[in-house]
Amino acid sequence: MLISTIPDPAEPATLPLEEQTYRRLRQALVEGVFAPGDKLSIRRIAEALGTSPMPARTALRRLAAEQAVDVMPSGTAVVPRLTREAFQEMAAIRAALEPLAIRLAAPRLGAPTLQRLQAMLDEHAAARASGQPEYFLRVDRDFLFALYRAAEAPTLIGMIEALWLRRGPLFWEARWVLMARPAEAAHRHGQILDALRRGDGEAAARELEGEITDATSFLLAEMRFAGDPAPAGLAALAGKRGASRPPRPLQRRAF
């Protein structure tokens, strides 16, 4: 993995190096710079970022503590490969937590926030039409998190972010599959916003729960997960790595 793949900080150099390292790695994770299974070595990251191993170590351990990366018994961090069971479990947690965020947010939504959400929804449609999955997914995410943030529940938001962080690498792989979802599913966000405009947080929460459930079963059907058997005919061609993701540079030893 090349240095240039790590998103630039654009931060004033006043923040501690550890914080900068943490943020860059975290953003790289959600943006799918790393593929599941990539190994993140302390020394390589430090070298890539031009620091000593120390800030990289701290940042990596911090990500490990929030489950954003796994850590092998040797101590090396690795981008998590989600199994089918783990993905299902996370979906169940999301289905409990994110509707709760909406319920908490509902009574706090003022006209300006509702307008901002509507604007994001319009952009959502544009993003879908654009055919650029990364744009589409980002807008999708921004809409939901703008909503969650209105709940003013920092602990809850932190937990939801941790879940999305862990899902990041998989979502990147799933981006084309996700755009192929029937457009009807995308209108859910509109219905959520409608319900919120009526002041019916409960309906909005139920709508979101349905959306999470549907998207999950869609992905469970359409995606391959860690531990899935390789498709018979292709296995011999692709090698035991199993995945045939085309556009990544060869020799991806991560850092």
Add this chain to the structure above:
Amino acid sequence: MLISTIPDPAEPATLPLEEQTYRRLRQALVEGVFAPGDKLSIRRIAEALGTSPMPARTALRRLAAEQAVDVMPSGTAVVPRLTREAFQEMAAIRAALEPLAIRLAAPRLGAPTLQRLQAMLDEHAAARASGQPEYFLRVDRDFLFALYRAAEAPTLIGMIEALWLRRGPLFWEARWVLMARPAEAAHRHGQILDALRRGDGEAAARELEGEITDATSFLLAEMRFAGDPAPAGLAALAGKRGASRPPRPLQRRAF
């Protein structure tokens, strides 16, 4: 805070020092060795544990990442003081997550597990009768976590543990108040177990949700939180620290 207050590891020295440090601090946190507001200095902890500052730093940052401690802008870790709002938010999250764990666990409960849970329930009654709040709280916690663990949902359990970890110091302060709760509330665990024996996970989950809600409003009414106004008459006597916790050693500069 004296060295001897940190629980002993009883671990084979084969684990990395950072892991040992982390576990000891974590246990100290749930056991209420530290009071909310205590400052946990890297160097002091390292000295108390006879290591270099490095493992202490890593362990502390790990605890910070899971919200078990807060970290001041200067970088010093501090045992969190829960505000009323934060406590309420955490209760709402618990009310979403822990019933989910029960729902997931319900279909997986076999006869041996149910028996073990019943045994813990009996011990629960004994603990209540004993009048020792620490014993009482520990058994209470063990019963619930034994149940949650049956869900075999590691991510979910990790999140629930993180919530309890954050609540630890407050619960320690609340231990006498909690034992004073009407005994009727304690029978809820029995009703949960009954529902699970009938295979009705849904009823058990609702029961737990009610228990969490009730315990929360009880504590909100009975306890004082960070940011609460000091009781008028006592303020002059107790000084501006506000709290009158009697049995702690003076000059508690933490580590």
Add this chain to the structure above:
DNA sequence: AGGACGGTATCGTGATCACAAAATGACGGC
């Protein structure tokens, strides 16, 4: 040709040090 083996490069851990920022405590002035 496939699998086991051994050597080498790399890895994570933890100690020590230098430095700058922050907290602490005492002193003097209002």
Add this chain to the structure above:
DNA sequence: GCCGTCATTTTGTGATCACGATACCGTCCT
């Protein structure tokens, strides 16, 4: 008597180093 100010101490950060363990890769044997 109370508050602001300054010097001292303590704090966290990050770099560097040594050490033991691990993983990787080419080679050899079967």
